Amino acid sequence: MSLSITTKDVAEKAGVSQATVSRVLNGYPYVNEKTRQKVLEVIKEMGYQPNHVARSMVLQQTKTLGLIVSDITNPFYGEIAKSIMDWAREAGYNVVLCNNDNSREMQDYYQNFLLQKRVDGIIFASVSMEDEEVVKLVRSNFPCIMCNRRLKNNAGSFVVSNNERGAFKAVSYLMSLGHRRIGFISGPANFSTAAERLKGYLEALKAYGVEVDNSLVIQGRFHKQFAYEAAAKLLALENRPTAIFGANDLTALAAMECVLDHGLDIPKDMALVGYDDINISSHRRIGLTTVAQKKEEIGRLAVEKILEMIAKKKRDEKLEPVHIYLEPQLIIRDTCGRNQKERRWNNEGFSL
Amino acid sequence: MSLSITTKDVAEKAGVSQATVSRVLNGYPYVNEKTRQKVLEVIKEMGYQPNHVARSMVLQQTKTLGLIVSDITNPFYGEIAKSIMDWAREAGYNVVLCNNDNSREMQDYYQNFLLQKRVDGIIFASVSMEDEEVVKLVRSNFPCIMCNRRLKNNAGSFVVSNNERGAFKAVSYLMSLGHRRIGFISGPANFSTAAERLKGYLEALKAYGVEVDNSLVIQGRFHKQFAYEAAAKLLALENRPTAIFGANDLTALAAMECVLDHGLDIPKDMALVGYDDINISSHRRIGLTTVAQKKEEIGRLAVEKILEMIAKKKRDEKLEPVHIYLEPQLIIRDTCGRNQKERRWNNEGFSL
DNA sequence: CCATCCTTTGCATACGTATTCATAAAGAGT
DNA sequence: ACTCTTTATGAATACGTATGCAAAGGATGG
Structure with missing residues (x-):
């Protein structure tokens, strides 16, 4: 449970180098079975907990998605948020939720904030048609997708009802x-x-x-x-x-x-x-x-597509816009x- | 909008050291007005965006709260979550939302996950009475507070209805x-x-x-x-x-x-x-x-109290449990x- | 003119992890 | 015994920022 214990501490106690501890943690192949066991033992003993902040720093990815919702007290968005969170977790991602109350000011604030947090992607639910900041973001090739509402002129990627x-x-x-x-x-x-x-x-x-x-x-x-x-x-x-x-x-x-x-x-x-x-x-x-x-499906598709975009981005490819229209019933x-x-x-x- | 621009890049272009850029960004007093202006200009020009991950790394705080909710599609939790998010933002914090679906497994998973993310505190809405992991967390002096439901024996801090x-x-x-x-x-x-x-x-x-x-x-x-x-x-x-x-x-x-x-x-x-x-x-x-x-008040109090706990923790003081009972109407x-x-x-x- | 203080800046380091590079030891094949 | 490969490890570095320390320049006061 001790959050201040680092790989260095573990390394010291186990009589190995910090690098070796890291290799054990990441399942690197070339580690002697005996050393691995020893390290794992010490990790358990000391209650070591990996530091995701440091990890994000070096890996250049936070495994975090931003989700900007217009009103989380509206059950419609509650259900979409739930679906998004579930599918994100499934993929090892977590979600920072923001509520913009349909205010343009809050929307801009949160968008900027999420970028500074270096989330890997942003899901918008829901934007207004001529939100300049979102347009800029789309243009910048940053992974993002819109749910329910979308930008004018088919800009960017979205999952919406027809x-x-x-x-x-x-x-x-x-x-x-x-x-x-x-x-x-x-x-x-x-x-x-x-x-x-x-x-x-x-x-x-x-x-x-x-x-x-x-x-x-x-x-x-x-x-x-x-x-x-x-x-x-x-x-x-x-x-x-x-x-x-x-x-x-x-x-x-x-x-x-x-x-x-x-x-x-x-x-x-x-x-x-x-x-x-x-x-x-x-x-x-x-x-x-x-x-x-189909709220569950909207969430599922949004996550699926944004993860694809994130993967593409990492390979330095250009993001092709995804347009999904769900048949209403x-x-x-x-x-x-x-x-x-x-x-x-x-x-x-x-x-x- | 460029996320890959660092203080170092800014420093180079402005003809100063990285440290000076950092000082400008943080409103450090001893910076020459002319240099400050120059730096701010370059920052604007290059579209520099601070990297919160790196910042969290060195400051040892993420300005992030974890919120574990049992069911976000229940409007009751939607309203609490909204209140919490609003008050957190007010204080410069953001919220990672997790939905445990009343499952003990998810609860443990998310708690651990949030700790690894090094959130500054965790708000639980809602726990079951004998959740061992939450008990451990409370004992470890980590800032956390429960809403709506609480642990048995008055363990930990909570804001609940009477x-x-x-x-x-x-x-x-x-x-x-x-x-x-x-x-x-x-x-x-x-x-x-x-x-x-x-x-x-x-x-x-x-x-x-x-x-x-x-x-x-x-x-x-x-x-x-x-x-x-x-x-x-x-x-x-x-x-x-x-x-x-x-x-x-x-x-x-x-x-x-x-x-x-x-x-x-x-x-x-x-x-x-x-x-x-x-x-x-x-x-x-x-x-x-x-x-x-009073859902709005529950959220407000939870945030207020957990921020106090976070501040106390930073001063290395022991966290005194807070017990708040709201009068039902x-x-x-x-x-x-x-x-x-x-x-x-x-x-x-x-x-x- | 010298000592002292204040202002301003850069250098170096720390945060905790992953990973490259180098190296060493151990096998494997000739 | 010798290269060559495989296995195993540590040292060093990078990620981007904040900050302690040192130093330089200028101002102040005696």
Whole structure:
């Protein structure tokens, strides 16, 4: 347990050189079996613990990934973070987690900080579309990858949901149920998720020959309070929508509260669809119909790809951008009033 | 942005020694103003970024905290983690997050790993009561602190909820509403939270002169599936309870699903109380009456105390254990059928 | 003018490890 | 007995930074 014991101390006690101890630790072939045993014995006896800082210094790699998340209290990111941490550990990496609270200032601070910590790579979840610092980082050939949201112009590597298709599926589904006035509570325009889901929303309207009513589309922040107020605005319209599509589950959940607070029934008076499929959305009391993202897979792919980039970088090769679009899946539950089948524990709904 | 540029490179270009560059970077007083300016200029020009690994090496401190969490997808830990990360950053520290999935093996792995990374301190959220490795760590005078759960015999430092009182409040409240048969879905016996909340449950029964019925107390894991099945067991009793106290919110939420799946009404047929007050519990569709933990404060205190310990350790002083019990607060919402007042957005309920 | 102090700088070293280079001993083949 | 290879080890160095020590230059005061 003694952290201040070095290979030098071990060497001294074992009557060998520091180099030999190092060789034993790293499984170097040419070490006499007897010496090896002796060294291992002393290591155990003294409770030696390798110093990763020194190791990083000489090996020029920290075996550490940076992960910048926009809000770790959002279960969506919690699940992605978990997946990333699990897969990173699998590969002998650990993760420094940073929470930028969707603030550009924090984002820049953490990015710089992680670089100074000499992490081997950075996973961004999630960036805003025109983050100059991330663009610079991508250009500098530093291993990094984006999850969920991405930069504009396809810059850099990313693992994202096919948001356009996801939103298209969601809105098409609502229209197939007869809805024609569909509100859309969107996120910030500079978040690729919000922009792309809006695109999907518009496409679906077009496919059904429905004209766009701009008063039904509310741009804003991904924030509970904001989403609640946005829903209130939609409800206050003289010709109010019969359905609301929230740009993510938390938004939809806030809208749900607003609708209920107005004494309306879901789904009778108002249908509701979200995006992400966070854990709570499947709760019987919530039963949110939503577009699912495979969070475990996003994390797995992000780690897999960034490790490949790190390996490539070490061989001094140029990093080719990786673009991964995951197929979104519509999970039909109760908030659109169609799923009349009896729902049971762990019933994850039906896909479209 | 160039990470491979060192103080030596800067020194060369600025025509000074490496030591002088270092002195400029650290705001050392005796540097000629002209030299300082020149050096700063070159630093900017070359895009020099300090190497924290080397810095950690010589300063013998990493400015990094380890945080081992049992399940980051549980919003309770998400909020604690956020608070910890925020306060750590405030103090110039960063956080390596580890997820042990309540597995003893992962716990030991990560603890060891963090020590090898030479983090300055470790925050545990949450340990099991007889974790030998944590006990050893505490004994070794290494700065560490526990959140939420703690070791037995008051070993080490911790910031926890006064679980006994919290459970007492919750169960007393149920009894004040007339409930006499109250089920308790507990967590593992070797989690201090579970053990202490059970104690509070029993005390409350005693205070009301109600005899304990062991069939109403179900010990188990903090796991959705388990909690659901535990609730099913309670419902299957010939003389089933009229209320269920879940050892945490996720447990209560799972129980809620089970109760609803059995066609029962909440709160008419079954009252429900949880513990933690995670974000979703206040959702209008959930309205879970629960014992609140101040997650932000837990994080703040944990960081504050561990930084004190780190400072003390550096002065070679012995670390005095810190024991903090936070007063739990009962938040009354809808699941016990008493809160008839109109609930509105952001209404956090009433405290008892 | 000399002693003393303050300011400024460079040299050298330390942090703990991995690894190259050199060397020595031991076998192996002729 | 001799080279040649294989095995085994230690000495020395590098990684990038901070800092103690020495020294040089200038300023100050008597």
